[in-house]
Amino acid sequence: MIRTGDQYRESIRGSREIYINGERVTDVTTHPQFKPLVDLRARLYDAQFEENSKDILTYTENGETSAIGYKLPYSQTDWWAKRRATDHLMTQAGGVVSRIGDETVGEMWSLFDAADVLNNIDPQFAKNIDAHVRNVINGDPFQVSANTDPKGDRSKPPQDQDPDMLLHVVKETDAGIIVRGAKFETAAAYANQAFTKPTIANWGSEEMSDYAIGFICDLNAPNLKFICRSGFAGRAPAEDYPLANKFDEIDALVIFDDVLVPWEDVLFYRQTKVAKFMRASLHRYTAFAFVQRILKYTDMLIGAALFNVRQTGLDKLQGVQDKLSALACYREGINAHLTASIALAEKSPAGLMMPNQSLMYAGRVTACSKLPEMVHIARELCGGQICVTPDAATFRNPETKPWLDKYYSINKEWLAEDRRRLLAFARDLLNSDYAGHHLSFQTFAQSPNFAQLATIYQNFNWDGPLAFVKQAAGLSDTVMGEHSMTPKNSAASSWFSPDFASHTAETSMG
Structure with a gap:
């Protein structure tokens, strides 16, 4: 099997x-x-x-x-x-x-x-x-x-x-x-x-x-x-x-x-x-695995950035800590949506267990829409050396090695070779052709942001906030009438509505 x-x-x-x-x-x-x-x-x-x-x-x-x-x-x-x-x-x-x-x-x-x-x-x-x-x-x-x-x-x-x-x-x-x-x-x-x-x-x-x-x-x-x-x-x-x-x-x-x-x-x-x-x-189930991959990619961003600022002693600066905290908040926001989408999972029409649709799709928007910003924060934390560091062959060349050992060694823990390896990894993660391709793929692979937002519009339970304000404001019973906005694809409603489908169709990459 x-x-x-x-x-x-x-x-x-x-x-x-x-x-x-x-x-x-x-x-x-x-x-x-x-x-x-x-x-x-x-x-x-x-x-x-x-x-x-x-x-x-x-x-x-x-x-x-x-x-x-x-x-x-x-x-x-x-x-x-x-x-x-x-x-x-x-x-x-x-x-x-x-x-x-x-x-x-x-x-x-x-x-x-x-x-x-x-x-x-x-x-x-x-x-x-x-x-x-x-x-x-x-x-x-x-x-x-x-x-x-x-x-x-x-x-x-x-x-x-x-x-x-x-x-x-x-x-x-x-x-x-x-x-x-x-x-x-x-x-x-x-x-x-x-x-x-x-x-x-x-x-x-x-x-x-x-x-x-x-x-x-x-x-x-x-x-x-x-x-x-x-x-x-x-x-x-x-x-x-x-x-x-x-x-x-x-x-x-x-x-x-x-x-x-x-x-x-x-x-x-x-x-x-x-x-x-x-x-x-289409992405009722697959969005979960897609967003989980962005979570793992974010761990790479955080790890590369944190190693760099700790190497250079910048991790004690408040401004640097703020940027690291922004990355951490982004990471934990994705993690929270994934975790909650399982904890509040829903039954599908065929009896499968769906990740909570509103939470999962909201997590996807969070992950995709903010990813370019997070990549740039990681670039700032990794600094300019990722775009000017020589290649590994130059680090080994007998004529240039002593100079690179001198200027790329930071202390007894971080010698030139480890410094070079980290900068090469960060460059490929953030600045290379591969990095640009990966960012574009993650941004569009499950549809552009406007389509992702349209999916949230059709999956969020609007009736809860409306009912709360109706009660709090003392509105009459006629104000909601037949205009309930309960998600049309929820397990308890008309999930096969053509109108719903035409509004939420997503154009994704192959």
């Missing part, structure tokens, strides 16, 4: 058509820009078998062992276990990895919640969703998310421009559907499968559409092409850029050049109502 690292590597070898830096990749497991993340993902697979990790990362049910990250959450205990497993994996990795599968599988749980509605529309697709949720638990694949299309001119519907700007069905066959178009997907070139779905927010009055398609894509399928951005690994020595050389998760434009999707892999088709709900509830 759980796989080894070598089994994972073998599953992604073969005839994939992958391009990077203008060249075709012959083996994604050995190519220098993919190998670091392939090795890291393989390492995390192997950790599931190790004595110090297996009880944290796996669970056993009916004699079969599976990954905690893929377990359907039916209780608060399940969420505490998932949080503990993610923390352990990031500690094992020595950094933050955005895409390893646990943070994307929750998108399918949102459709799992819609089983009753889907059964009324087309029972075969509801059956497919249940099967694929079980397949993930049983097969331990590396699953990623395929959301964002090239889109083209967003002022025009797809039918009024090149129709391939949005992924769509071009043909139905007995074996399945033929799809054409493209998606941007992070880590797709070295993953096993992708949950592929539309990003259209407003379908208008259209009830049926060839663009309303959701399916599980086997990333070994024929006629897929992966055109990747240039990676950061290998551009400079790992000792100078330790994060870029280990944690760069390659993004790809995945071309669907008339790809066959078997009927058993189709989760919904030509149902805009389902597509609306899917977009509105």
Whole structure:
């Protein structure tokens, strides 16, 4: 039920058509820009078998062992276990990895919640969703998310421009559907499968559409092409850029050049109502893992900044302590939202345990909207030396080493080599190409801030403050009338409202 690292590597070898830096990749497991993340993902697979990790990362049910990250959450205990497993994996990795599968599988749980509605529309697709949720638990694949299309001119519907700007069905066959178009997907070139779905927010009055398609894509399928951005690994020595050389998760434009999707892999088709709900509830579960990763990234910001000010003796200054406190408040704000979202978790329509939606989404806005500010505070605390320090080779050169030892050693505890290592880490964390890419990804990966705020508007319980002021001000019973603002997607209300979906649809990165 759980796989080894070598089994994972073998599953992604073969005839994939992958391009990077203008060249075709012959083996994604050995190519220098993919190998670091392939090795890291393989390492995390192997950790599931190790004595110090297996009880944290796996669970056993009916004699079969599976990954905690893929377990359907039916209780608060399940969420505490998932949080503990993610923390352990990031500690094992020595950094933050955005895409390893646990943070994307929750998108399918949102459709799992819609089983009753889907059964009324087309029972075969509801059956497919249940099967694929079980397949993930049983097969331990590396699953990623395929959301964002090239889109083209967003002022025009797809039918009024090149129709391939949005992924769509071009043909139905007995074996399945033929799809054409493209998606941007992070880590797709070295993953096993992708949950592929539309990003259209407003379908208008259209009830049926060839663009309303959701399916599980086997990333070994024929006629897929992966055109990747240039990676950061290998551009400079790992000792100078330790994060870029280990944690760069390659993004790809995945071309669907008339790809066959078997009927058993189709989760919904030509149902805009389902597509609306899917977009509105896409991050109902996955936002938790996404925000938890920002929490771990914040620990890196704090650690790098605090080491630097303690090295240089600046930690005793009130102004420096204020900035450190700002980082701590940001960190604990994220932590509080994650913790409270479990403590006040809600039952979903399918009986799953959802993190408290209002608290979780508020935590996501806090984490994403303030992240650029926190990165800059960490830059200020790390100082200007992160952008002027020579590379490791210069520190070793016999002609320059004595001078660098002299000027980079601070005291008997902090000698030049440790100082260099910290400054190199901080530079890669805060100032490098990798750092800028990571900041952009975290800011937009689960939709831009305005869409995140719209999600909060639809999930916050406005009735509580209204009722309190109504009582305190002595307002008449008629003032609230039929204008209750109870969240439409709460477990006790009309969670499948098309109006709700159209207002909260989120445009996220792949």
